[in-house]
Structures are given as structure tokens and as C-alpha cells.
Amino acid sequence: MKQLTLKLVFVVVLLVCLCEFAGAQSATNDDIEWLEAEEFTLYWGEEVNASGYLITAQDFSPSYAFDSDYDYVMLSVLSRNKESWSAILARNNSDIPDHYTFENLINITAVEIVTGNDIPSPYTTINVTIANKSVSGTKVVKKIDTIIAVEEHRADEVYMDERAHIEFRIKNLKGEPLDHVELISPVPEEFIFDPDVDPIWNFSLPSFGQKTVKYSLKALRPGTYNFSDTQVLVSIGGRTYAKNLNDSQIVVHGPFINLTKDVSADTIQAGNALNVNIIAKNEGDRATYVSVSDEIPTGAVLLSGDISESKVLHPSDSLNLTYSVRMDVAGNIIIPPVKAKFVDSKEYEGIVYSRRLLVDVSDSFRSDEYEWLEEDSSSFTDDYTDSIDDSFENIQDESVVSEDDPVEEDYGMFQFAFDLLDSIKAYFGT
Structure with missing residues (x-):
């Protein structure tokens, strides 16, 4: 009779609880992505905090000296938004489930229920998993969101001569210090840090403390740029929790002059003509006044065309210069870079250069x-x-001396004296 009464009491309690949380169980959990499960042990009347959800062991089935299929635990769940649910879980019971999912947000599974009368207090071991994403789109509170809060302030639009300022505020939500916090903030390659800094910050946070990280960027060219993969990592007890920040964009305005210079040949004979082509194109989104000036190579003679010109270039507009020079000097001749100065209505100005070129001028005429x-x-x-x-x-033949010819003696430097003596002898006939 006593056993029948206990069964009736159990059925009444079960019906009341089922009415209370009839809407808590979702029809399907197939579309839900769950975070890693956490395990908790709850004694009668105890409460645990599972990623912001307060779970309490309200009651257990009556204790017996032997194990019973009717052992169950009654749990209550309170969310951070003050929503409350209840559930009855059992093990090895076809009438009572061993797990429940509440509003596609949290799933609780009973791993063990112990209610024997030879223990100080009944207890249960449960696995708790938190939804990462659900079809209902309900906001999910992750564990990392119970540890830290992050605010990001970023400029939406800047001009080419302006800095884009970025600021992060990381706050510790726990009453315990966080010794290992890391902020990773990569930037697109079209930006540089100004002033230069390392885009990875490591720091600690005291209980309920806050850290502000600031830096500024300069854009290398106009455009729309996406900032993604920004993370805040927190290491607790050998585990690392990651908070991924939402992607954001920065739009950079201004002119951008792309200056190119090409020649008609890399090798040419001395005395021949070389054609030069220059293009200055505005690849930005603002108009600008552009002055292009070039110089001819050393030893070259301008044959035709102009080497300078000025013009207002609207976005996507181009300025073209073409001229010809005669290359009179042989050797590896450096073709100087062309220069372009620009200034816009906002008084943003700059100078750009093309790359240098090298032309091999051969002196074939002199070789021939x-x-x-x-x-x-x-x-x-x-x-x-x-x-x-x-x-x-x-x-x-003419210098051959006959034996019959007299041989004249050579007296060297006194020859003139002997010549004079010979003249006197001839005068007197001796």
C-alpha cells in the first residue's frame, strides 16, 4: 500500500512539472551547434553557474535501501535574462527522459543520480552544453561572454591624409584576476601602423578590471577594407577561451595616381630612335590636379613629343605622354623615372615616381x-x-763599296779641322 502511494505521489509531481516546462523542450535539435560539454555534480539544494545559467538541484526521488528505476532529480534553470525553467530527469526510465533542451539554448543530461539512504545527501552528476547557434536566432551566452566584455570603437571613413583610430576596451566580468589575456588585431596589408606597433597585445586584468588598447593606422591607397579575425583570448586553468569580434569596414577616400613609364625596346643601336610612353591614371575616388614631368636620358636628343603636361584627373581618368628620343651614346643607359605631382581640392598633395628602366645601346656603326x-x-x-x-x-745595292774606291777616314768631332787642312794643302799644291 505504501509503495502504491509513493507511485501516485510521483505521478502527480511529474504531471505538475511537465505542465510547467511543456514549452521548454524544442521539437528538434538537429540544427543547433553546441559548445563543448561541462560536467557538474549537484547535491540536494546546491546551485552551479554554467556559462551564465544557474542550475539548482531542487529535489530528488525518495531514498530507498536499494536502487530503483524511479530515481529522479528535479532541476530548475535560471538564465541571465531571468527566464526560468524546470525539468525532471531520470536514468534507465522509459517514462522520464535523461536529458532536456531549453529553448534551444541549453541542454542538460543526467549522467548519474544517487538517492540511497546510506549516504548523507542525494546527488546527481550532469553534463551541460550551451548552444553556439540556433535556428530561432535567439542570442546565446557563451562562456567567454561570462568572463570578459569587449567594446570596439573604429573609424568608419577616413581621408588619405588622416589616421584611422581604433580602440578596444576589455573588461573582466569575474571576481577573480585574469593573468593571461591576449588581443590579436590583424590589419589589411594596405594599412600601416602609425606609429608602428605590434598588433598583438598581452596583459592581465585584475578582478572586474579594465584594459584599453588604442592604435592608429594610415592607408596606403583609397578603397573599402574589411577588418576581420580580431580575437581576445583568455587562458584559465589550462584552457583558452576565444572571443571573436565582428568584422568591420573602413572606407578610405582620396586620389591615387598610378604612374607608369615604358619604352619601345630594351636594346637599340646608337643613332636610332627610342619611343617613350607615360601614363598617369587616377585610381582613387576623388579628383586631383596632376603635373607630369620627365627628363630624357643622358646623351639623348629629343626628336618629337612633349615631356611634361598638367591636367585635372577625375576618378578613372588618365593622362598620356608620348615622345621620341635619339640615342647617341652607347652603353647601358639608365632611363630616369618620370615624376608626377598632385594636389586635390582638400589640399591633400603628394609626389609619385615611376620605376627606372635600363636600355642597352650598342655602337654597331663603329664596330662595322x-x-x-x-x-x-x-x-x-x-x-x-x-x-x-x-x-x-x-x-x-747602292751602299755596296767597291774595293777600288778610296775609303774616307772619319775623325769625328775634329773632322772640320782636317777638312780645313786638306783645303790648304790643295791651295798650295802639296
């Missing part, structure tokens, strides 16, 4: 002339050698 001279000089040398040989033979 040298070959002709070499051939001609070879022929002339042969003729001249023959002529010298003949002349030398004639000289040798």
Missing part, C-alpha cells in the same frame, strides 16, 4: 667601321711591307 679599317689596314700593311722590302734591297 672598325672591321672595315682592320681589313683595309691589313691590305695596306702587306703592300707597305712589300714596298719597304724593295726599297731596302735598292738601298743595300
